Amino acid sequence: MFRSHWHPLLLLSPALVLLALLTLYPIGYSLMLAFTNTQYGGPMTFVGLDNFRDLFSDWFFNQATRNTIVFTLAASLTQVGLGLLLALLFHQPFRGRAWLLPLCIYPMMLSTLVCSSIWKAWLHYDFGWLNNFFDVLGIARVSWLSDPQTALAAIVLVDTWQWTPLAFLLLLAGLQAIPPDIEEAATLEGATSWQRFWHVRLPLVRAPLFLALLLRSIDAFKLFDKNYVLTGGGPAYSTETLSLLAYKQGFKFFHLGTASAIAVVMLIIALVLSLAYAWQVMRRPH
């Protein structure tokens, strides 16, 4: 540790200036706008809690909130579940593991726009690879993105393809960190592979499991690019999310007050998630 009063301040000041200009001021400004009925270029009138009252009784907002929550839970749970399965498959060494593992994590390095364009083609009703493959299997074609019943699930599928690799890597690192003698001891005591998983491995990977779930929820909650590209929020608003709704209100209809009120609701949810994240990563390891 070095001692100086002005060195740390000097070193941190560029970051503080940038973060203040780009995030603290914007957050403050959104908090203010949320209580006004400002239109783009128009005057700013204070309307108290009206925006929030209107939002909570607004069908579109409730639909977007519901979709966002369903998507966040479905996507993060699926990805962490599949990621755990994959991590267990890749935990023990086998032939070809060294070059098969990188193949399984490629998707998370591609741009979301590239992922979405591949899957937009794959999910196409008439010419999509998936439906063509279903023909071969004798399964009926599915109108993935154009049916309100399946559209959100289809986006969960795309997100799962892109981000299961992250959960997989986090959990694999967790499994690899288990001291081998613990597992050996369990095997010597006659534990079956199921008992070994349930009583030894699972409790020991609780921290990475929670971290993976949290990281995927935080990111899934932001969902914008995929539904913007794949469905535009449709059909029948079945894939509208809070990010997309805030974007439309603010940048299409120029209802800055409404858009900011949505932003404030999202900010509060993000705050809860980030406190959980901070609690997870900032506590000292024992």
Next chain:
Amino acid sequence: MTRLLRPLGVTLAVLFFTLPTLWMLGTAFKPAAEYIGTSLVFWPSQPTFSHFIQLFDEGVLRRLFNTLVVSIGTTAVSLSVGFISAYALVRYRFPARLDHAFLLLVLLIKTLPPIVVAIPLYRVLNALNLLDSHLGLMLSYQVYTLPFCIWMLLSFVRQIPIDLEEAASLEGAGLVQRLLRVVVPLAAPGLVATLIFAMLLAWNEFLFALLFIQTPSQFTLPLYIATFTTENQTFWGPLMAIGALSSLPVLLLAGYLQKHLLRGFAMSPQ
């Protein structure tokens, strides 16, 4: 039973995660007749460069260049600012746990959906006369890359032993000399890893580019891709050709990226 299950599971996983990307690479070289239809074949039977030629005629290189400029500019700022911040947080004692407060703020910004700050950010860029400019994108991308760089560099700077710096300090080296002569060389691998990931973040960013760039010639690659996908058309050949072009850096760096992937997400800052 596990003897059978493992190969089966691994095969399914590998197919699921690789086939769509392989299809992209194959379709980039297929004539339209081969991808509009019910064929399941991945590789073109009559390979063509026509999609790439069409893209070059439409100015894809310009967009590639735009994306590169924005990514480099964004990363240069974030990496230098993030590095000195991480250094300060590791090497100095702060009163009243202000360092923890700062880290908490950084985490909150990492968690924040970017749309939350988008409207005021539009005002900021407008006031600075930076809308529809690459400089404006570089500035707004700090929202993503700066918290990321601070967090990732923190774990690298912590691993540098303080002894060398103390020795340099006893010999009269000041802060700037210590940083440049001792810390930067030792942190070089970490700086390179962080640089690559920050570049990737900027390279792939979509929302702010969509909001802040209007002129088509200023478009970045993700924005350019979106002009193909938002209409309900099946221009899959050209689309997959840009997909392949814009994924090229990642496909080349994959092995390296995989090794460092977890740092920016998981490392405890302690």
